[in-house]
Amino acid sequence: MNDTASQEQVIQTLKERYPHQPEFLQAVDEVCRHVSPLLEAHPIYNKARIFERLTEPDRTISFRVTWQDDNNNVHINRGWRVQHSNLIGPYKGGLRFHPKVNESVLKFLAFEQCFKNALTGLPIGGGKGGSDFDPKGRSEHEIMRFCQAFMNELQRHIGPCTDVPAGDINVGSREIGFLYGQYRRLHNEFGGVLTGKELEFGGSHVRLEATGYGLVYFLKALLKDEDESIDGKVVAISGAGNVACHAAKKAISEGAKVVSLSNSKGTLYCENGFEIGVINDLINHRQNKENPLQELAQNGHGKWLKDEKPWRIACDIAAPCATENELLEEDAKRLAENSCKIVIEGANMPCSKDALTVFEKAGITFVPGKASNAGGVALSGLEMSQNANFQSHEFEDLDANLRQIMGSIHQLCKTEGEEKNRINYAKGADIAAFKRLADAMLAQGI
Incomplete structure (x- = not known):
């Protein structure tokens, strides 16, 4: 592919490379439709192959998770962490435990997370992870043992300035507590390596809401x-x-x-x-x-x-x-x-x-969700800040910050998505986020 390859060629290459990842391809295609005119208007983006570089994650980590149930039966699950981009901050995104979790789902979520996080204006990159573990019907002790086994491997790849996971489907404050406890024991340190924690050990007001x-x-x-x-x-x-x-x-x-x-x-x-x-x-x-x-x-x-x-x-x-x-x-x-x-x-x-x-x-x-559901990761970013400074803010102050961030995201989407007779919020969200990511990529070189 030459330096002036079109976005259509990039999409076609991705389809050939990842034919069994429909969710990821759908997410990339939607962004491509919106940012193509921007790329045509800024040849420097095409010359540096910004779009193509942003569609490939920095790394995808896959690992085995072995754990024992209450009857001492051994189970083996798959775990993943997709670290998509840390151009503007540490990788940030949730962990999902669900039998339908696979690499395609996590790659699409990590790609979307980069754009969502960029819209918040906070210094956070994008990632996503999880496992095909099904917690339904499992005892609390089984869930704890799975979380500990999962963290035994994940802990090699995360840290407060590297990658800060949070919760997602089937990973709430209980699971985050088990994961965090195992990380703390392994590293012998108390820090902000996970968000969505309980208030007693570094969590934040408003995170659930x-x-x-x-x-x-x-x-x-x-x-x-x-x-x-x-x-x-x-x-x-x-x-x-x-x-x-x-x-x-x-x-x-x-x-x-x-x-x-x-x-x-x-x-x-x-x-x-x-x-x-x-x-x-x-x-x-x-x-x-x-x-x-x-x-x-x-x-x-x-x-x-x-x-x-x-x-x-x-x-x-x-x-x-x-x-x-x-x-x-x-x-x-x-x-x-x-x-x-x-x-x-x-x-x-x-x-x-x-x-x-x-x-x-x-x-x-x-x-689109990358704009309207960005409140969760925005509060996660604020929790990271509180952890880094060993501080805790009141509910009302954090809620006011959340309202301000969402208002700012709305304004960004409106500005970039304004068309003749309407506001195209999907287009506005993609363009606003892409600009921030692309400019950071250009500034940091190849």
Whole structure:
């Protein structure tokens, strides 16, 4: 490939090199469509092959995790850490424990993380990791032993100024505690090598709430720009984890009517909108129940729609907060038919490529997760700062910082995504993040 290779050639090369990594290829292709005009306008980026360099991770670490269950049976899982880019700071991104975790999923998440982290304005690079370990049905002691075995290898590759993992799906404060405890014992040091810790040993206020709250802060900035208010808006949310629940809680507190939450078994629909007390109960007790949403329906807090997604429900705003590619073309068409005005992502790439095409044709405003769900990593960055300075800040101060960061991200996306009759937030997010990464890469040489 010569020095003036087009982005299409780069994409084709990646498809040939990684034919079995569809999630990664989808993420790269979406960025390519938005930054191609920028690359054409700045030949220096093409000469230095910036786009091509940014699509390849610095390294992908793969390792075996061997652990024993409560019956002394030996199990073997795979572990990964994708360190995509540390151009603007230490690698930063979550750890995910799920049987569907594989290299393609983690590479796409790490690539997206670089752009998301760049948008925050904080000095943090991008990475992602995890394992195909399934914690479902495992005892707390089994999860602890797995976390310790996982950290026995991961600890070789991370550090406060090198790579600072956080939590993700199935990796909450409990798992972070087990991981951190093993790192501390192995290294004989107390430091900020992980974020998402408990407050007692270096954690931060607002960390659990940050992604969901941040999504609502971005949404409020968007609506204010259109002389609208979130008050009275009908919001459909998918998922029932931290992001979904805290987005619902914050939206309700701001006057919105949240009518749905969901999981892999179906959707809980509440026509009149959930009360904050119901959401608080879900946040506090969902981990102890097999299907907490169905139980809420049985207790009169909505209607259980078995095996259904929330996207057939009429709403003003849709917020997919579950997992990648959960909102497909037919779901997007249903939202358009029901006059949905805004789709704002709380998860990483939950909308398929075909769904995005439907949104564009229908005139639905779309906000990508790399912008709207950046609140979590923004708070992680603030936790890193607190750890480095042996400080702890109050909830209200950190919440104000989060609101300011999300407002800044909205402004960046608006500035770079302004088109004739609308704001293209996906384009704006990609261009704003790409500029920061590309300029850092140019400044640091080959």
